[in-house]
Amino acid sequence: MKNIYKSALGVTTAAVIAAASMAPVAVYAWGDNTGTREGRPSYTLDQINKERVLDNKITFNSISNQDVSIGDEKNFVGAKVAGTYAETWNSDSINVQDGGTYTIRLYVHNNNPKGTDAIAKGVKATFSLPTNVAKSQTIIGYLDSSNATPTRYWDEVTLTSDQDFYLEYVGGSAVYHNKIGDFSLSDDIIINGATLGYTSMNGEIPGCYQYAGVVTIDVKVHKSVGAELTKKVRIKGTKEWSESVNAKIGDEVEYQIKYVNLLADQVNNVMIRDILPTNVEYVQNSTYLFNSQYQDGVLLKDNTVTTSGINIGSYTAKGNAYVRFTGKVVNKTLACGGNQLVNWANATVNGAVYKDDASVMVDRDDETCHINPTPTPTPTPDNPGGNTPGTIVSTGPGTIVMGAVGAGAVVTTLGYYIASRRGF
Numbered sequence: 256m257k258n259i260y261k262s263a264l265g266v267t268t269a270a271v272i273a274a275a276s277m278a279p280v281a282v283y284a285w286g287d288n289t290g291t292r293e294g295r296p297s298y299t300l301d302q303i304n305k306e307r308v309l310d311n312k313i314t315f316n317s318i319s320n321q322d323v324s325i326g327d328e329k330n331f332v333g334a335k336v337a338g339t340y341a342e343t344w345n346s347d348s349i350n351v352q353d354g355g356t357y358t359i360r361l362y363v364h365n366n367n368p369k370g371t372d373a374i375a376k377g378v379k380a381t382f383s384l385p386t387n388v389a390k391s392q393t394i395i396g397y398l399d400s401s402n403a404t405p406t407r408y409w410d411e412v413t414l415t416s417d418q419d420f421y422l423e424y425v426g427g428s429a430v431y432h433n434k435i436g437d438f439s440l441s442d443d444i445i446i447n448g449a450t451l452g453y454t455s456m457n458g459e460i461p462g463c464y465q466y467a468g469v470v471t472i473d474v475k476v477h478k479s480v481g482a483e484l485t486k487k488v489r490i491k492g493t494k495e496w497s498e499s500v501n502a503k504i505g506d507e508v509e510y511q512i513k514y515v516n517l518l519a520d521q522v523n524n525v526m527i528r529d530i531l532p533t534n535v536e537y538v539q540n541s542t543y544l545f546n547s548q549y550q551d552g553v554l555l556k557d558n559t560v561t562t563s564g565i566n567i568g569s570y571t572a573k574g575n576a577y578v579r580f581t582g583k584v585v586n587k588t589l590a591c592g593g594n595q596l597v598n599w600a601n602a603t604v605n606g607a608v609y610k611d612d613a614s615v616m617v618d619r620d621d622e623t624c625h626i627n628p629t630p631t632p633t634p635t636p637d638n639p640g641g642n643t644p645g646t647i648v649s650t651g652p653g654t655i656v657m658g659a660v661g662a663g664a665v666v667t668t669l670g671y672y673i674a675s676r677r678g679f
Contacts, residue, residue, distance in 0.1 A: 284347065284412075285329040287405040295405055297327070298366065309367050313375050313403045313462065316410075317366050331362035332396035332410040337473050348413040353478035356425065359412065361396040361470040363431075363451060365403075367462030375460045377401030380431075380440075380470045381448035386610040388421045388480055396470075399448065400460075418478050423608050425473035431456065433468030444472065446599070477607060481522070483515040486600040486611040491581060499614040504586045507538065508615055512578040512600040516570040526603040527578050528564030532596040534587050535615065537561045541581035547574070564603070584617055591624035593617075 287295045297319035302308045316328040325331065326346070333344030337356040344360050351357060361380050367373035381397040391413055398408045414422070429440035431451055438456055440449040450458045453466050460466055487496035491507040502508055510529065516522050531537060542560045543552040544567055559565055560580055567576050584596070596615040601608055 285331075285408070285410040287409065288407040289405045295329075295408075297329070303366060304368055307368075311369070311373065312367065313373055313400065314366050314405070315375070315398055315400060315403055315408055316362060316364055318364070321364075325362055328362065328364060328366075330410055331364075331398070331408070332394070332412050333360045333362075334358065334394075334412045334414065335360075346410075346412060348415055351414045351416050351420070351476045353416075353418070353420065353476060356473050356475045357414065359394055359396070359472050359474060361398065361410075362467070363398060363460065363470060364464065364467040365400075365460050365462040370463050370466070371461045373462035375400040375403050375462070377458045378451045378460050379448040379458065380444060380451055382424075382445055382472055384422055384424055384445060384474065386421075386612065388419050390417065390419055391415050392420070392422050394422075394474070397448070414474075414476070416476070416478065419480070420476050420478040421480065421609075423475045423477060425475055428473035429470070430472075431468055431470050434465060440470070444470070481516070481518045481607060482602055482604050482609045483513070483517055484600060484602045484609040484611045485513040486598070486613040487511045487513075488598070488613040488615060497613075499616060501616045501618075502584050504584055504589070504617065504619065506584045508535070508582050508584065510580055510582060510598060510600075510613065512602075512611075513575065514567070514570075514578075514602050515575040516572060516604075519572050521569055521571045521574075522604050523569040525567050525570060525576075526564045527560065527567050527576075528601045528603070529561050529578075529580070530599045530601070531561050531582060532598055532615075534585055534589055534594070534596050534617070535582040535598065536585050538581040538583055541579075543579045544576060545579070546570075546576040552579075564601075584615060586619065589617060589619045591619050591621075594619060 289295050295317060298308060298317055299320050300318060303318060316331045318328045321328050330346040333346040334349045334357050335344050337358045349357065359382065361382070363378070363380065365373065365375045378398070378400045381399070383395040383397070385392045385394070393411050393413045395409055395411045400406060424442070424445050426442055429442060429444045429449060431438040431440055433453060435454055440456070443449055450456050451460060451468065451470070452458060453460055460468075487498065488500050488508055488510050489496050490500055490502060491509050496511055500508065512527055512529065514525060514527065537558070539558055540554065540556060542555040542558065542565070544555055545552045546567070555565060557565070560578065565578070567578065570576065594617045596617060597612055598614070599610055599612045601610050
């Protein structure tokens with residue numbers, strides 16, 4: 256892991272040597288929450304170290320002529336084949352192979368040269384992984400700091416192939432590498448984000464190269480799609496399912512997760528888990544399973560669909576199931592104005608994870624908003640409402656076995672007919 260750190264940074268803790276300025280790339284994949292690309296200037300090493308243009312301002316990843324391994328720091332997300340040594344990472348795109356594992360890098364550099372007199376606060380990294388099946392998959396990396404300008408930065412890298420594929424995050428692979436050592440990060444780095452630091456992961460990173468670091472995660476490529484997972488939502492009491500609904504605080508919404516086995520062989524111990532956003536609460540004793548064994552549905556009283564997950568049993572080719580449960584919209588951290596509450600469903604089958612999401616849109620406009628308005632979070636490409644979605648389930652099969660279903664219940668293609676006939 257040390258080699259990953261050294262090859263990614265390519266710098267020493269000694270004084271930085273100025274290099275020739277690099278021309279900006281023609282097509283940008285980077286951005287920030289200033290609203291315009293022009294709002295985030297680039298700086299040369301001379302401007303940073305000699306002219307002191309930043310003064311007391313804290314900013315990240317804005318040096319245009321960094322070491323050759325990074326180049327322009329705005330291109331701070333890159334990829335390479337996992338386990339290989341790379342002087343330079345693919346910062347734009349990389350061709351991938353079926354079954355291959357790839358390391359994704361996010362470079363972290365507080366550009367202010369004042370060291371511990373310019374400490375960035377609330378620093379965290381987040382990765383957004385696509386959940387679709389396609390020949391091209393773009394991973395976006397985000398870097399946030401509460402006292403930096405801008406406060407949020409993003410860049411992306413694209414994985415490509417001549418065949419359709421999907422990406423699986425390798426659970427437990429998130430690590431932050433710096434001069435102190437290697438720090439394991441939570442799997443919450445996918446969607447929610449993971450806090451970074453220097454001597455500890457406390458959110459504080461001083462300025463200058465000696466405090467810089469690199470976040471890495473691993474993703475695995477799968478070209479043989481083994482399952483279909485579809486997530487829908489509706490206001491409780493209505494009939495139509497959709498990918499997004501408008502709701503009010505206090506409303507109850509119903510979520511539906513559809514699973515279909517696309518493999519030619521039977522699969523066992525299919526695990527379903529749903530990750531609720533902060534402002535939606537699970538309604539106890541509201542989870543039902545529908546399949547060919549339970550055509551009219553069975554109530555699952557363990558209430559673990561949004562925690563450890565549920566084992567919905569075994570399924571032959573084209574066998575399917577529907578899981579439904581109810582959530583209630585609450586106001587824990589809602590911003591004044593529009594909020595997008597993103598809710599993720601995961602199916603774990605033979606160690607692979609399949610994902611889909613649905614959204615509840617909530618417009619908060621109460622008296623508190625007019626007396627002491629809460630600023631609306633800045634929208635981002637994967638989170639247009641600015642609200643923090645839920646966490647993502649780690650890979651690997653689950654261990655919770657639901658008493659009503661268990662491994663002995665094999666669901667056949669009959670379930671496919673039943674679901675269609677019942678209009679699910």
